[in-house]
Amino acid sequence: MAVKRVYVHRSRYDELVDALSSALDTQRVGPGDDPASTMGPLNSAAQRDKVAAMLAQAAGAGAEVRELGTLAPGVATSKGHYLRPTLVLDPDTGLRIVTEEQFGPALPILPFDDIDSVVDRVNNDWSGLCSSVWSGDPARAAALAERLRTGTTWINQANAVACDDRAPFGGFRQSGIGREMGPEGLLSFTEAHTITTHG
Structure with missing residues (x-):
């Protein structure tokens, strides 16, 4: 993360x-x-x-x-x-x-001019576990967060301790299959039993 x-x-x-x-x-x-x-x-x-x-x-x-x-x-x-610690600039x-x-x-620190190109790059990357959006405008940050295809997107934070154990956690693409934590995570420990009757 x-x-x-x-x-x-x-x-x-x-x-x-x-x-x-x-x-x-x-x-x-x-x-x-x-x-x-x-x-x-x-x-x-x-x-x-x-x-x-x-x-x-x-x-x-x-x-x-x-x-x-x-x-x-x-x-x-x-x-x-x-x-x-090292920064790799542009x-x-x-x-x-x-x-x-x-x-x-x-x-690496990558400057951009067009946010749509960044969204495309993030959403088409091989990984998709976590992302974060930083902005002084909460509505704008939330709108951008909704566009990102990652398992978790934080707004104005990027920290594992910010995870909510009640929420599912997992990634997209090659960052994992399924979810842990939250109701979705609990379901992975269950086995469905289907009974059907006729008439």
């Missing part, structure tokens, strides 16, 4: 990039048992290398790859699987950082 990419209207692009850069630059990446750490390692060397390869591809294709935050002393030469939409799930601290 973590945010995998951000689409932002071009008129707010610089503002968002500056705010995210400032927030991420305060992060300290280090061991989880270090009270000064605000971010820990990735779960494996293979996953770290996958995300690093995505970032290298983006940089090689000309996207600005902005590494932020700091590594705790000794982390770079340790056996941990650490990466600094990458080509065909790059892996956009088309695949990173499962790491790397976030």
